[in-house]
Amino acid sequence: MIDTVEKGAIISGIGISRIGRRTGIPDLELTVESGRAAISDAGLTPGDIDGLTTMGDTPPGRAARALGIEPTYRGGGFSTGGLLSPVMSAFIAVAEGRARHVLIYRTVKMVGGEYVPSSGDGRGQDDSEDAHGDDASGPDDDGDAFADLKHVMGDMETLLAAQAFSAVNWLGLHCQRHMHLYGTTKQQLGWLAINSRRNASLNPLAVYREPMTMDGYLGARPISTPFGLFDCDVPVDGSIAIVVSASSYASDCPNTPIRVEAIGGSRGTGGWLYRPDYPKMASTDAAAEMWSRTDLKPADLDVAELYDGFTFLTFAWLEALGICGDGEAGPFVEGATRIALDGDLPLNTYGGQLSAGRMHGYWVLHEACLQLRGEAGERQVRRQPEVAVVSNGGGPIAGCILLTR
């Protein structure tokens, strides 16, 4: 068995706040909601939490005061996991004994998400239809991750000079190349969106739950070809929190402890534009690192919660993780049967960022834990999943986690 440091960590608790569009709820309130839920879910009290870290809007100092936490560990340890770096860092910290119980939260507000703001709401557009390039928003508080972002944003000047202002443009370029190389179709992207919407209909917290048809998908307003509105995730307000504990806590955990099997991350070479194996992305390297740290194989996966800031990012993850071969993601999702809740590999079972809402890489993690615990309610995968993969990111920055129960 491959023995890696992250195996010394478990996820002992999870919490999620109210989720909605333009809720008007202050970020601190959402953070306290998810934080308290996660601490209680782990069978702990705020006094037990000795680490606090975040990839969120709410500054950790304010969150700590509001939650009654006095953290000694405040992040750091694994910097290449993209949006999930704070979680991966916490795995390392508890495994090394630098903390016992770390609370990690991600709080998002709909405002923001583009590099260059449009001129506001004066153009008569329904801005509920705003296309957001989710990879464009930067983390606020995690020092490691911020350095990470600066490192990978070296192409920014070149992208902006070409009037490519949003991640929807940058990933549209990747997707178009994939279509050219492999014959991937717009309809195949659509099957992913339809599958996510179908799953969202079973998730009471998802923001878009009404059925989506292929005609509805294809008829959506174009954003940046080949992407239309329904290829883009849905900005929401909300907060998700996770308690990461040392594995020795597993026997005292009131809920099924989720075991960390392997992590992987990458700040890929070549940035957004110049990777030699374009349209592959850092997800390729992150996945390779993760698989190098475990004896498990892609065929062992029972459920996959893969990042979908844009439909194509999930295609890239399916291929990067070796769930299917290069260029085969389109046929893999076609018809949305293999990836359905009762299919061979249920995918984005909570509805994804495409339909449930953009919790920036954290809802995938929350959902993987729920599925492994067998507590996903109406959308629970029937044959109890034992192995789940979670991923986030794309372009030059990506991270993934393999979890078991």
Place this chain on the structure above:
Amino acid sequence: MSTVIIEPVGFRMLPALNELNRAFWTGGANGQLLIQRCAACRRWVHPPTSACPTCEGPVRPEPVSGRGSVYTFTVNAHQFHPEVDPPNLIAIVQLDEQDDLRIMTNIVGCDPGAVRCGLPVQVLFERHDEVFYPLFAPDGGEA
């Protein structure tokens, strides 16, 4: 054939010039697309860097033909910037000189519905104060 130079039609966020990238961004003033080339192994190098990534030899700018093909593209339809009206055609062009020599750019003089991967294109420049931004249009023979 003389190089086409056009005036800006919308907003363009110009790059900051430095010692490494100046030749690339300003060569259009002389009608030239200047790309770094390794003096030792003769490979072309882009984006600009201080030494050849292959052999660490010295690099210096040399003119290329300005011909290439569309490597990939996206037709942006959403108004992300008040002074950039969609549809705007964003592309990566692969230059003919070397199969991994790619340039981020905009395609002009082309119906957005007509662009495709592999479309032959030719450089032209958009004049700013110091920067001559390299754009591409369908090659005369093809358009």
